[in-house]
Amino acid sequence: MSRCQCRCVGCQGLVRREERYRMDVHRPVELAVWGLPEPSRVRRPAGGTNNTTLILDDTHVLRIYQNLLPAEIAAEHRLLNELNQRGGLPFTVPAPRPTLDGRTVHDSMAIFPFVPGQRADESLESIELAAEALGVLDQALAEVAVELAPRDWRGSLEQIHPGVSDLEGACAELERRLGDGPGLRWFRESIGPAERLHAKLVRTLPVQIVHGDYSLWNVLVHEGRVSAVLDFEVAHLGLRLNDPVAAVTMATGLGISGAEERLAAFLRGYARSASLSAAEEEATPAMLRYKALYSVVWRIGRWRLGLSPIEEITERLADGLVLDKWLARSGWPGWAWAA
Template sequence: MEALLEVVMRRADMAATQPAQVSGLLRLSGGANMESWLFRYGDQRFVLRRAPSAEWIATRPLDMGGEAELIRRAFAAGVAAPDVVAELNPEDGLGIGFVMRCLPGSADPEAALGHDPQRAAILAEDLAQAMARIHALDTAGLGFLPRLDPAEGVEGLARQFADAGGDRPLIALGLAWLRRHLPPPADPVVVHGDFRIGNLMVDQGRLSGVIDWELAHLGDGHEDLAYGCMTVWRFGRLGQQAFGLTDVESLARAYHAAGGEAFDPARFRFWLVYRTVWWALGCLSMGQDWRSGTDRSLERVVVGRRCAEQELDLLLLLESEAPEAERARPLPAAPAPAPASNGEPSAAEILTAVSEWLASTVKHTLAKDETLVRERWELAVARNALGIVQRELAGRSDPADKALADDLLAGRQTLATPGLLADLRARALSTLSADMPKYPALAAARLLWERH
């Protein structure tokens, strides 16, 4: 792979009198969709960004050539974005993608969120300014970008829901709400589409660049504002709704001061619910990607079980619209736990033993080589997968209920239906406890709901 990259870099570095060599090739961790490879060319660092397969990229509204072109335009317009230096050709033998200069800093959430409140507020202002600059990009000549109309987007989500079985009541609840709360049309701007902690490079507490532009489109700038405020992208900083850094009001003021439009709370709430439904369905689609062979990575099936996170978040977003009596109704009684076995080890116990072995033996082996960053991350994913299976064997309630989902979509049942909110709360707690018990919002929701 290094030899193939050298050909690409020498093509891009036409002015060099002495071609350099590629070294230090390293697969980076993370990235639910694209692959990222860090390498050196001479004394400079670069990142290869490429699609996992041609079949996968063919399903995307924006191809990688369009993504590279948009990043170039953003970089030229003064947006903190990477400098794209080369695009891959079929004859390069490296797949589909492009090479960009490596930005300083890290995309690790701890690099962004592990600061005192004053530095966090400064970083939030950096993000607000970057969003405002992206939304101010000239849309002329950007006809290759897909356009997201709210009504069309909601119906697209509804079709995706139906294709996934149409049987998750909490997603149906969100879709029904979206259909009732469509915002008026907004002047289209360039929307990054994945502007959140984890896709933002941070260096010494300041924003150094915005990466991962694969979901960019033309639409409502409030979508970017809302997306980074989703609970999942706060990485445990539940009290700081805006990117885990500050409050929404402060973010909105900074965005407006940087040239962004005036904040509209109704549009913000619509997009917050929309993107929560969108990501719930996106998680479900990961499992289908694995089944179809488009991407057989272990991460796909594990992310597929993160749908329960978004279902919990949806209910927390929408339950305020239920009557007070329903919000105060206690949870239904939980089933009694199964008695512990004193006989042969159960399947769940065997999985626990395998996970502990991986943690002690394999982790120790990987720790000896500092370059195995991706492998250590995949080990964590594998242990997570074993835990999911272990908890399912111990007793996971089925989150599917097609009849209830149909009723919610049709409006035959709502949050005013006696006992429905309590039932949905219990379902959300049960499913998420089995699938992703460490999700930070789970403990907060349990504390809130179980006190009634």
């Protein structure tokens, strides 16, 4: 794996922490810091690639962060505490348990109450439920003061991950490793136009705090309803459109076989709880492409820090190329298409 040569504090802190925690999920954890006894049963939930998560006795969840520094984790927790204090959501969002001295982060770890439920699957029913919950969540986030945004991602793609502050260098590095294939060419040639259009959109479209990673893996379903929305790790200040665009991409696999039914299910669910402006509708194809670029940048950053294999980048490049061809061939059908 590539190792990041950047000497910035963010990158080096992430590298050191990853080296400490890699594959070491059984290392001693001082649960007494949170006033908890040692668990009798520890298990891993299915899925997840960004952090290590362990379920303790089906009462608490231990999360070991790999992508954030302690100050960034604390910022995420302030947002979660605000959502929990406001109440009113028909599902749970994570509530970080304070340590005995009042902090919510200890050694880049956090404890949350366990919430029953299974990760939302790719069934049409689950997709529809998840999409409806997204509309509800984003309306709640719109009421939160923007000062509580853990980060501001209205700027360049080079803000997305601390391991990617030089997109030109990243492209050159990938070309040396992967060759100049169609996926990499799509990525390299799309960055400039996408950045310029995005800069215009953040000046004209609604901006608010958004979840930032709303996928089926981050939604729990229990007894026929959404019981929790998880993983606010990359919550940020950005376009309101970011969340539905990211979610519809991850839930439906736009451009691949079977996507049409999944897309219809998503749009039905989202329409029950939210609506977008005409300007956001018009900007959706461009933001779908921007989200595909964002996904590649995030995986490049993890690869550079040694947190992900390069194959994850090639997968995102292929996905982006498929999406781009689908948009060129079929076009975005519209958020009201399935109404």
